[in-house]
Structure formats: structure tokens, C-alpha cells
Amino acid sequence: MSTSALNARAGLKRDRVRDYLLDLIGDKRPGEAIPSERDLCRELGVSRPTLRAAIDDLERQGMLVREHGRGTFIGPRKVTQQLAATATSSFYAPPADGHWLSRVLEFESAPAGARLAHRLQVSPADPVLRVVRLRVVDDEPMAIERIHLPHALVSGLTPPDMESGSFYQLLRARFGVDVRTAIQTIEPTVTDETEADLLGVPQYAPALLFERTTRDAAGRVVELTRSIYRGDRYRITSELHFDADSG
Amino acid sequence: MSTSALNARAGLKRDRVRDYLLDLIGDKRPGEAIPSERDLCRELGVSRPTLRAAIDDLERQGMLVREHGRGTFIGPRKVTQQLAATATSSFYAPPADGHWLSRVLEFESAPAGARLAHRLQVSPADPVLRVVRLRVVDDEPMAIERIHLPHALVSGLTPPDMESGSFYQLLRARFGVDVRTAIQTIEPTVTDETEADLLGVPQYAPALLFERTTRDAAGRVVELTRSIYRGDRYRITSELHFDADSG
């Protein structure tokens, strides 16, 4: 409106709206309604298409559910039903054929903070090393890995250490960390803008989200990793054996 | 505006535009450019937002690729490289807790045809039973299963047989089919319109596509199943154990 400047830079209204909605979602419980689109527009000072675009994003991610004529509601909690279990040996391995390399995008240490401290089983003030790397096979980006590990475990680790070779091998050989077990969940998702850029796929492309907690022989948490794998180039293959049976 | 009727029904402009674009894509080769958005608007007599919404859809499906400042291009062919392999044991089992039920949506027998015959290892003229069922847990739709099996194996099977209980148990008890192994691939996808309706999730919601080939003790193919699981309610959990290690 009106004269000039000061609207040029804004950092994308849609992002601002999305953040606002995320806060709002955080404060509410699944099933609860959020304000109507028109109210939110007034509240945020944006047009309805802009607002709707933001809601579209969140709906695609399952955080919101729209119901025509009724309203928009907080999405159901992801049940994390311990649906699958009973794994007895590794079922997944990176492709043996291609040549894996990684490009380190971030490499920094910071205090754990409450959430990470809990999940890594360290104190909130302990430094945690955060490494983000793009994993590449045959010059093609395949996955983005966001790794968190207690910095104390791997003091002296440098970015080039993370660019090739087996990280677990390195942990054992150089740092004496005896990686033993991991619990991993896999769920489908779609790429956001950043991920799409890095992976060279369209935004909202199907992808797999791996979340892995790795422990050493003593049961200490060694690593917490969230990885996004391209859906168009990656699939999980498994062989099932039935003794009794299932549904 | 103006007089009346005849604009009420229209079948959604966006769909009309999408169909137009699909035709256009069919005529071109990957990498080729399509006309500019503004040209297409004039051509089709729709506004740019409407046109862009249609292009958004197709881009999400990977059929088009937009490049800022350059144009919009036909997407690359889907390569479906088989990258992962080396599964050694079972890692996945359906949830034991909730109460699974199924609603049979289709149940019909037809000649296999070339493709199915090959995959089921029967002759193309052999009848194949196709069952589509919606799997429900606690009144909530969880997955759509499309099952194909040689009709000869299960003559006398009725739709109610597929609505509850363990299908594999039934196969063994009633038909003497000794289900033994399965090879399964899992990949991420997004729901299409029909799937979204059935599962009660938005279109383009993240989902898991399971494809399973099941064999009996004699190595005969018993079943070929493609299932779509809701991504917001379903995740795979697995526990990994390292002897040597991996990347």
C-alpha cells in the first residue's frame, strides 16, 4: 500500500506466515481448530491466497487438516506406533556399487540445549557437534544427513574426515567408539525448498526421512541423525521370511 | 456476474488446464521447454495464478521442471534405479496392537495379461484374481492394498474372506498354500486423488508404497501386492546391529 520502500525486503511473507502458524500449532492440541482463514489474514496483514499457500504447505506435511465448511484443525499426532519391530540384523545398507562421497555443508559445535541433551543423554551445556553433509553417489546427490554427536566423543574431528570413507569405521579406529546398535525409524515425507535445491529435485518431491539413534557397546548415545533420501533414486528392499505368519 | 447459468458447472478450470498441459507434455521430449506462463494464460484464457496452480501440481509429480528466469521444461524420465539391496532378515511386521479390518473395494478375476503373467509366473490367459481392499485400524483407514494372485490357487475365495483375520493364515489353512518368503521394496510417494479420498488425507500427502512378491515353499509366486500406506500414521522402525560396520 501507499508510497514506497520498506516492503521490498521482507524475507517472504509466506515464510513469516508459516512460522506464525507453526507457533500456533505448537500451542494447541491435535484436533483443535485454528482461527478461520479470513481472521488470520486480518491478524497477519496478508492476503488470503498468501495465507492459503502457507496452510497448503503445512497441510501437505500433515500438521494441519482442512475441512470444507468446518474449519482448519491441528493434525493428529504422529502415532509413532511401534509398528514394526523384531529386526534381528541389518536390513539396509548403502548401495555397494556406486562411489559414496560427502560434501560437508555445516560443521559447528554448540551447547546441546534441552531437546538435544535429552536425546543424546548429555547435559544441556555440553557441546554438541552438528554436521550437515550432502551425500553423493556418482556425482548425483542422494541424501542430506544431519548428524549430531557429543563433541567430547570426537574432539579433533575435522570436516574432511566426514567427506569420504566410513564414518563408523573412523569412530572406532580414531576415537575408540564401539558403535554397536542403532534404532532407526523411516517415514515418508516430501522435500522442502532447501532440501529440494540440495538434492536437485522439485520441491515436494517424495523422500524418505531416516531418523537414527546410534549407541556404543556401553549403551551411550553416540549419534543422532536425521537424513533425507531422494525418493526417486532410493528404495528399500527387504526379504521377509515367515515362520508363523502375519496379516 | 452478468446473466446466469452455464458457468456454474465447469469441471474446474485447473483440471482443464492440467489436462491441456499433460497433452502438451505428451507431445514433447524431456528437457524441452513449454510455452511461457503468460503465453499459456492467453492461450487457455485463464489467469496466471490458476495456470501456476496447475503447473505446481505437475512439477510436484516431476513431470515439469521450472527454472527461474529461463522457463519451464519437461521433466526427466524417472530412472527408478535399483540402488539398495542386501536385505538379510525380516524387519517389518504389521502392528500387533490395533484391530485391523479391511473393506473390499474390488474383487474380480480376469486374464493375467502379459505383464502380470510375467510377474506372477503364470500364462497370460490364466485368470488372476484382483482384490483391492482398504485396510482399517480402529476405524481409521491406514492403507490401500492391491493384491493380485493366481485365481487357481484360491478358487472359492470370497470377499468376506478378505475382510478380517490373517490372509496368510487363510491361505495356509483353507488352500494349503505354504507362504514362505517375500521380497518387498518400499519407496516414498505421494497420494493421488483417489488414494487421498480413500485414506482421508490430502492429495499429495506423503505415503509409503510397498511392493511385495510372496512365494510359497516351492518357490511359486503366490501374491503380488502393491500397497499405499499413509505417511502420517505409519512409520517403519528397525533396530540395527553392527558386526563390522557401514557408512
Place this chain on the structure above:
DNA sequence: CGACCGAACTGGTAAAGACCACCCTTGGCT
């Protein structure tokens, strides 16, 4: 008292216009 119907919400779709950010090309200048 009950069934209906309509007002007033809700989200869904669409138009038209403006301006920004990016890319490539071209033409002028060095």
C-alpha cells in the same frame, strides 16, 4: 414440538494486476 429452510459462518476456486528476482542476450564501449 418437530421438521424445514435460510442466514452466516467455514474453506475452495478464480481473476487481474503489479512488482520482484533471475537469466540470457545484445549492443555499446573499451
Place this chain on the structure above:
DNA sequence: AGCCAAGGGTGGTCTTTACCAGTTCGGTCG
């Protein structure tokens, strides 16, 4: 010949305005 800046093309974002389509609920009429 080579460099560089400007222009005109592309897609990207946003606003404003309008109307359609389900849902709900309360008032009215039978």
C-alpha cells in the same frame, strides 16, 4: 576482440476482489 551494462524475457510473490460450495445452527412455520 573482449568486456560489461542494459533490456527484455522468464518464473516468483503478493494483493485485492469476487463468487462458489459445503456446514452449522437457529428461527420459523407447520
